[in-house]
Amino acid sequence: MRHKLVVANWKMHGNLVENKRLLAEYCAMLPTLKNTDVVVCVPYPYLAQAQAILQHTNIAWGAQNLSKDAVGAYTGEVSATMLKDFGASYVIIGHSERATAYCESDENIATKFVQAQAHGLTPILCVGETLIEREAGVMQMVVGKQLDTIFNTYGAAVFANAVVSYEPIWAIGTGLAASPEQAQSMHEFIRSKVATLDKAAATNMKILYGGSVNPQNAVQLFVMQDIDGGLIGKCSLNAKEFEGICRAAC
């Protein structure tokens, strides 16, 4: 059975004082969790702080983006090796809040995915459709295309040590989570798509659900067969709520 994984995505929230308090609360609550891995993805400037506070705990940390390039004259970018310097083990890639605001192409996202893996980081690849696409019934086509860019360039084996997070754009920050059935159906589609190319990768890979997860709906979402945990925005900023979500995954 796959271990559950719950990832906090703090987005652009926090400061040194607040983070210290929140991470201390995470540390106090989370070590007793069984069968659930916990990760917190912080803004770049706070990676050192996360490392200092979490390094001897069972909570891992990561970033919310990385450069597609390894090194060079790329002002403002942060490389995979820089993330590793601060002990990061995960990185979120292709989050819709970035993909739309910063025009990230599927090709760029695919390059970031393998750049992360090449440096020993586990990529958390975000995929998902807009409300218009769901209402038009083309959500599987949209998500399938997001995955195809990676399949076509790098094959399916790269998914064996990766995490995919299904985040319907209409569910992010809206309070309107996908139903467990809607999420399960997309997760099953993603896993079976990978399985047609690489069965072992499909069995190993974790598929998270993200979008308005809270301690209440987490219980129903996380029991679904292909939902291996969650990527949590707003509720990860409140230690009690985050704990509730982590416990739902146990």
Ligand code: 13P
């Ligand atoms: P919310 O949990 O705030 O809806 O955010 C989800 C998300 O975007 C996680 O990456």
